[in-house]
Amino acid sequence: MSQEFVLETRGLTKEFRGFTAVDSVNLQVKEGNIHALIGPNGAGKTTLFNLLTKYLPITRGDILYRGKSIAKMKSSEIARLGVVRSFQISAVFPHMTVLENVRVALQRPMGNSFHFWKTEKVLNQLNDRAMELLESVGLDDYADNITVELPYGRKRALELATTLAMEPTIMLLDEPTQGMGLEDVDRVTELIRKAAVGRTILMVEHNLRVVNKLCNQVTVLARGSVIAEGDYATVSANPQVKEAYMGSEADEDQEAAS
Known part of the structure; x- marks a missing residue:
């Protein structure tokens, strides 16, 4: 692993009685980036967050923070490293x-x-x-x-x-603009941009306009697996992503962003 990655997963998997919610996910979060995790409902985004912060036990795979495994640590120990998360609800x-x-x-x-x-x-x-x-x-x-x-x-x-x-050295933000009106979305978007100075942010976000404005890197999940990665323009043009998640919404958001 290059030391430029502050957080990394290798083959991270979570199974619930035969159902695979997160399936062999390899994620690399670069130091200093704002990295988005997007996908349709049920794609495994929040489950992945719960694995990263050990709110759920891992079935298989590994999690590394600055190159060292944290997979066996407790959630409190991970937080003390500087990996701090927010939740969907306030x-x-x-x-x-x-x-x-x-x-x-x-x-x-x-x-x-x-x-x-x-x-x-x-x-x-x-x-x-x-x-x-x-x-x-x-x-x-x-x-x-x-x-x-x-x-x-x-x-x-x-x-x-x-x-x-x-x-925090890395902030995990779970749906930070969920349920907000446009004015609040714009305000919180700018707050996240300010908070990112000198830090790394990994965020689950449903609002693609926010993703386009903020994020250097985007990882797309569908049915628990990574189906695309890259900047917003790259993933929004990916046919597999459009089919799995964005559909006509992607076209609308791309027009709005241009």
Whole structure:
């Protein structure tokens, strides 16, 4: 493996009682890239994410981080390496303030292990860094808001801030623009672009306009297998990809992108 790949899978496979959800996937994520994982519903994208972060056990194959196998590590150990993921649904504490959510996330790299019972004086020491992160995602004016009151798009922006608080080297974003209106999609797209500076991002994304705008490399899954790889123009022109996933939507998106 070239050391330019920060994350790699070799023959990664996941079977559920005879059903193969991920089938011998060889994936190479280059350092510093924004890499998209796309495909139709049921293609195995989220299952692959769950394997990469050990939320599911592997049936066969290997996962390498910077050339070293992490396949036998626990999910918490993988996160400590800097491989940090978000989920399809917003994963924030709804009844805490926006600032408090980021402070909780900041405790992980500081070794405080999410000690909710820490004194207010100790937690207040994290405020400056928390505010920097909130400013980076356009939420500094919302610091004192209760999170449940935020619009959906701003909750996803908060989730991005909490992910950044954990000091990732590679961010795994699962459907970061799912369920958003156009204005929120554009805002979060730009936030991801900013977050990618100095980091690597692997993202599952259904919105092909976002993929076209952001991603250096695209891997297409269908029925658990890789069917195409390359930049957006290459994969969107691939007949196998059109048949399996994009169809007429690909033509519409290519027109919109041109």
